[in-house]
Amino acid sequence: MPLLIAVINVLPEPVYSYIGKNFGDLAQTEPVNDFATLNGGISLSVDSWSFRPQLSINVTNIRDQTAPIGGGSRDLPTGEVQSIYIFNGPRTVNARLSIEF
Numbered sequence: 001m002p003l004l005i006a007v008i009n010v011l012p013e014p015v016y017s018y019i020g021k022n023f024g025d026l027a028q029t030e031p032v033n034d035f036a037t038l039n040g041g042i043s044l045s046v047d048s049w050s051f052r053p054q055l056s057i058n059v060t061n062i063r064d065q066t067a068p069i070g071g072g073s074r075d076l077p078t079g080e081v082q083s084i085y086i087f088n089g090p091r092t093v094n095a096r097l098s099i100e101f
Helices: none
Strands: 009-012 015-019 035-045 054-060 068-075 081-087 092-098
Touching: none
Parallel strands: none
Antiparallel strands: 009 035, 015 035, 035 054, 054 092, 068 081
């Protein structure tokens, strides 16, 4: 049985994103707080093997913190105020295996 010896390329991908305070409407009457997300990933590849396999694992929102990233409120005919906000996504992990041929 042949011994498989190869160099494994490792590529870390840390990403920190910060969104400053903003507004959820065009009139700038609905303030939305600032928030930050920490994302990261790692890719492993072996260029010397046939098909050049690559495995990538990525994590979005590592700290699993959600915050409003948009939205606003409106007055209903009943006199009540309806507030609708959009939140950033929760922690997500994905993996990808690719080959070239």
